[in-house]
Structure formats: structure tokens, C-alpha cells
Amino acid sequence: MQRLEAINETSYLSAPDAGIYRKIMRCFYREYEKMHFQLYKEDVYALLMGESEFAGYTMNQLESDLDALVKWKNLTPIQDPGKVYTIQDYKNKQYRYTMSEYAVEIERLTVRLENLFMESANLSTNFFVRLEKSIGEADLMRDASLKEVNEWWNLLQEDFKRLNQNYQDYLRDFYSGKTERLMKSVEFVLHKDKFIAYLTDFVQELQRYSRRMEQILVRQAPVIESVILERVVQSELDIPHALSEFRGNLEPNIRENVMGKWESLKRWFLDTPGRDCESRKVLQITNDVIRGIIQNAALIVQLQNWGISRKDDYQKFLRMFLQCESLEDAHRLSAHVFGIQRIQHFKTNCQREEDRINSSVYEEPPAEFQVRPRSRTYREKKDRQGFSDKSLEKLLQREAYLQSVRGQEETVMRYAKNKRIRFSEIEGSVPEVAKNIFLQWIAVANMSSQKSGQTEFGQEYRLLREEGTCVLKCEDGDLTMPAYILEFK
Numbered sequence: 001m002q003r004l005e006a007i008n009e010t011s012y013l014s015a016p017d018a019g020i021y022r023k024i025m026r027c028f029y030r031e032y033e034k035m036h037f038q039l040y041k042e043d044v045y046a047l048l049m050g051e052s053e054f055a056g057y058t059m060n061q062l063e064s065d066l067d068a069l070v071k072w073k074n075l076t077p078i079q080d081p082g083k084v085y086t087i088q089d090y091k092n093k094q095y096r097y098t099m100s101e102y103a104v105e106i107e108r109l110t111v112r113l114e115n116l117f118m119e120s121a122n123l124s125t126n127f128f129v130r131l132e133k134s135i136g137e138a139d140l141m142r143d144a145s146l147k148e149v150n151e152w153w154n155l156l157q158e159d160f161k162r163l164n165q166n167y168q169d170y171l172r173d174f175y176s177g178k179t180e181r182l183m184k185s186v187e188f189v190l191h192k193d194k195f196i197a198y199l200t201d202f203v204q205e206l207q208r209y210s211r212r213m214e215q216i217l218v219r220q221a222p223v224i225e226s227v228i229l230e231r232v233v234q235s236e237l238d239i240p241h242a243l244s245e246f247r248g249n250l251e252p253n254i255r256e257n258v259m260g261k262w263e264s265l266k267r268w269f270l271d272t273p274g275r276d277c278e279s280r281k282v283l284q285i286t287n288d289v290i291r292g293i294i295q296n297a298a299l300i301v302q303l304q305n306w307g308i309s310r311k312d313d314y315q316k317f318l319r320m321f322l323q324c325e326s327l328e329d330a331h332r333l334s335a336h337v338f339g340i341q342r343i344q345h346f347k348t349n350c351q352r353e354e355d356r357i358n359s360s361v362y363e364e365p366p367a368e369f370q371v372r373p374r375s376r377t378y379r380e381k382k383d384r385q386g387f388s389d390k391s392l393e394k395l396l397q398r399e400a401y402l403q404s405v406r407g408q409e410e411t412v413m414r415y416a417k418n419k420r421i422r423f424s425e426i427e428g429s430v431p432e433v434a435k436n437i438f439l440q441w442i443a444v445a446n447m448s449s450q451k452s453g454q455t456e457f458g459q460e461y462r463l464l465r466e467e468g469t470c471v472l473k474c475e476d477g478d479l480t481m482p483a484y485i486l487e488f489k
Contacts (some may be wrong), residue, residue: 009102011072020065028099029107038096074103127163128209138220141228150235160265167282199290210279213269214449232258271449409457412437421486424470435474442484460489
């Protein structure tokens with residue numbers, strides 16, 4: 001708990017004159033990036049005078065602010081005896097100021113926070129390729145120099161850190177309030193396909209690479225944990241630090257740091273007892289985001305379609321046409337409702353009462369024709385009506401389904417002896433239903449790193465394998481397969 005005390009170095013960020021303190025520290029940080037590690041107060045004052053808000057700022061105020069920053073341990077004063085020419089100069093104590101380690105990291109953090117929304121997160125799968133390559137080179141680190149081991153470890157951790165940061169920053173935006181409101185807007189429907197395609201590609205690549213990373217980690221974990229990590233710790237200790245003599249023995253802290261980073265990398269791709277790996281959680285979150293985008297788009301389209309029907313308007317226009325006293329009035333109403341019309345001629349097979357070629361269509365008696373759209377997806381609108389109570393039919397179907405499930409369970413579990421199904425000892429012909437269930441259980445267990453699974457009947461099991469193969473006689477032929485054993489809890 002000794003590391004959880006208050007951090008005095010961050011006091012200048014929330015002090016009453018935080019704007020002045022932050023500007024002074026930003027000047028030190030900019031000069032620090034230029035390799036100007038030590039500054040006189042005159043140098044700082046000259047830098048501040050270039051800002052318009054410091055027009056009335058005096059040297060006495062600067063000295064007071066520098067003393068406050070020294071008190072908070074953001075600046076370290078170094079007395080400069082070379083500039084002392086008189087006793088008065090010695091009393092005034094000419095100092096050069098340098099930033100403390102905490103102050104440098106705090107300023108880096110503030111700069112990153114200011115540019116946080118300018119950085120674009122993505123779901124790149126290049127980090128999986130680089131992680132796979134780095135872990136595959138673990139055997140080469142046995143005989144490599146400590147410098148090469150340290151570079152290999154830093155590259156591995158940097159790629160893993162970027163992978164974590166990128167997916168967290170990208171998926172976090174979908175759960176923010178602003179993005180949630182945007183996803184429910186009409187404008188988002190135009191871009192939903194692009195988001196879905198991008199997320200789907202990432203899901204497919206993650207499924208492919210997570211399986212490969214799981215296999216390579218299982219294969220390389222023994223040599224990394226027994227040999228390579230010790231060399232990594234030694235490579236970290238081999239790097240000299242200016243203040244290492246004052247901090248005591250650094251080996252326990254370095255060892256804890258290295259082991260913790262390795263365990264985090266393993267938990268990202270490998271399942272642990274009672275806990276899924278991080279890659280599975282990322283898949284679930286991504287699928288939830290895709291599902292949410294599709295649901296929001298469908299809801300928006302449905303809301304838009306609610307206002308399309310103009311049945312009442314058409315009925316009103318029809319009543320107005322019926323109330324027209326002459327054909328001219330009907331023409332004027334038609335022009336008002338439909339505007340300038342594009343004349344279309346239709347040929348019909350109805351019998352005409354007169355064969356005069358000069359007769360107008362308005363002089364003919366009305367005829368009715370049923371017109372249907374030519375679209376293949378057209379379906380006639382069904383009249384809305386009530387629905388009948390089918391509770392009894394549902395109950396019968398449910399009972400029939402449960403009886404079928406119980407029959408399947410009895411058929412499969414009759415092959416179990418002492419809570420085990422040993423496929424090499426099964427005699428007689430196996431029904432096709434039982435064969436399909438067996439193969440499904442084996443496939444589910446093989447996909448799990450623990451070689452375990454749960455049946456649709458609620459039983460947990462573990463998949464074991466004996467040497468050799470066996471022949472499972474089925475109704476549709478003989479199946480040659482590895483000598484598996486299903487052990488039920």
C-alpha cells in the first residue's frame with residue numbers, strides 16, 4: 001500500500017493557477033524534447049513572453065511559480081556556481097531547473113490526452129501476424145545475446161499492447177452515448193453496410209488467427225517459461241540505470257513485471273479453468289455490435305415505412321372526383337392532383353359498343369382490369385383478422401419434442417458404462433441419430449483447449465484419446481475413427 005499515497009507531482013494540474021503552471025511545464029517539456037534538459041529562469045521567462053496572455057507577467061511572479069513547482073517535485077533546482085561573480089549573486093542563488101521523471105511522464109500524458117480524439121483506432125489483424133512470428137522465434141532466443149533477447153521481448157510486448165489498445169478504443173466508441181444516438185439516426189443506415197463488412201472481416205480473421213495463436217502458444221510455452229523469461233529478466237537487469245543504485249534490488253519488481261506481461265499474453269489467447277480467453281470475449285462483443293447495427297437499421301426502416309400509406313388521401317381525392325359536376329371539372333382536379341401527365345396508351349381485349357375511330361375514350365363505358373406488379377417479391381396484401389388460440393397444438397408439439405429428446409438421450413446414453421463411452425468397445429450397429437450426436441460432441445470438445453464440452457442434455461464431459469483407431473459400425477456404413485473416450489462428470 002506504500003505506492004498508493006497522494007501524488008504531489010500532479011498538483012499543478014488542478015491548482016488555482018493551473019493555466020500558468022501548465023504553460024511553464026509545457027515550456028520545459030518542449031525544451032526537454034530538444035535535448036535542453038536544464039533551463040535558467042531567464043530562459044523560461046523569455047519563452048513565456050512570446051505568449052500574449054503573459055504580457056503583464058513579471059520575473060518575481062515566475063520565481064514564485066517556480067518555487068511552487070519545486071515544492072511539488074515537478075522541477076529539480078541545480079545551483080550554478082559558474083555564474084556567481086559577487087556575494088550578492090551567491091545570496092540570490094542562481095539556479096538551473098530540470099524536470100523530474102514524474103513531470104516528464106505527466107506532460108507526455110497531457111499531450112496524449114489533448115490529441116486523444118485525433119488518433120484513429122482500427123481493427124488491424126497485422127498484430128496477429130507479428131505476434132505469431134515473434135513467438136515462433138522463441139527457440140532462437142536460447143543462444144541469442146541478452147541485447148537481442150531484450151529487443152525481441154520489447155517488440156513482442158509493443159505489438160501486444162497496440163493490439164489491446166486498438167480494439168478497446170475502436171469498440172469503446174460503439175458504447176458511447178454519442179455513437180448510440182448516431183446509430184439510431186436515419187443517416188447511419190447509409191453507412192451500416194460498410195461497418196458490418198469491416199467488423200465481419202475482423203471477426204473472420206480473429207477466428208482464424210486466434211486458433212493458430214493458441215496452438216503456437218501451447219507449443220512454445222514450456223521453453224519460454226523455463227528458459228526465455230529468465231533471459232528476459234537478465235536482459236532487463238543488464239541495462240544500467242542512473243538511479244538504480246539508490247533504488248535497491250530491482251530484480252523482484254522486474255521479474256514480477258515480466259511474468260505478469262507473459263500471463264496477460266497467454267490469457268488473451270488461451271482459456272483458463274472457469275474463464276474464457278480475451279479473444280472469445282472480443283468475438284462476442286464484436287458480434288453484439290454487428291447485431292445492434294442490424295437491429296437499429298431495421299427499426300429505422302420500419303419507422304420510415306409507417307408513414308408511407310396514403311390510403312386516406314386517395315379516398316378523399318376519389319370523393320372529390322365523384323362530386324365533380326362536369327368532365328371539365330374532373331380534368332382540372334386531375335391536373336391539380338397529378339400535374340402534367342405523360343399519356344400512355346393501353347390496348348385491351350374488351351368488346352366496344354361502337355367501332356367509330358373518332359370516338360373518345362371518355363365516351364366508352366368504364367371497364368375494370370386487375371393490375372398486379374411484375375416484381376417477383378410481390379405478395380397480395382392479406383386482410384387483418386384475429387388469430388385463433390393454438391395453445392393446445394403448441395403443448396402437443398412441445399410434448400412431442402421433449403419425448404423425442406428423451407428418446408435421443410436414452411438411445412445415446414445406453415452406450416455409457418461407468419460414466420464413460422468407449423467407442424472401441426461399442427458392439428452392434430449404431431443408429432444414425434446416435435452417430436451424429438457422437439460426432440457433434442467430439443467436434444465440440446476438439447474445438448476447446450480443455451478438450452471438454454457440455455451436451456444438449458446438460459451433462460459435462462471430457463474427451464480422452466487412446467492409441468490407435470477403432471471401427472464404429474453404423475446403420476449407413478462403418479466409420480473408422482480414433483479410439484476416443486467420452487468421460488462424463
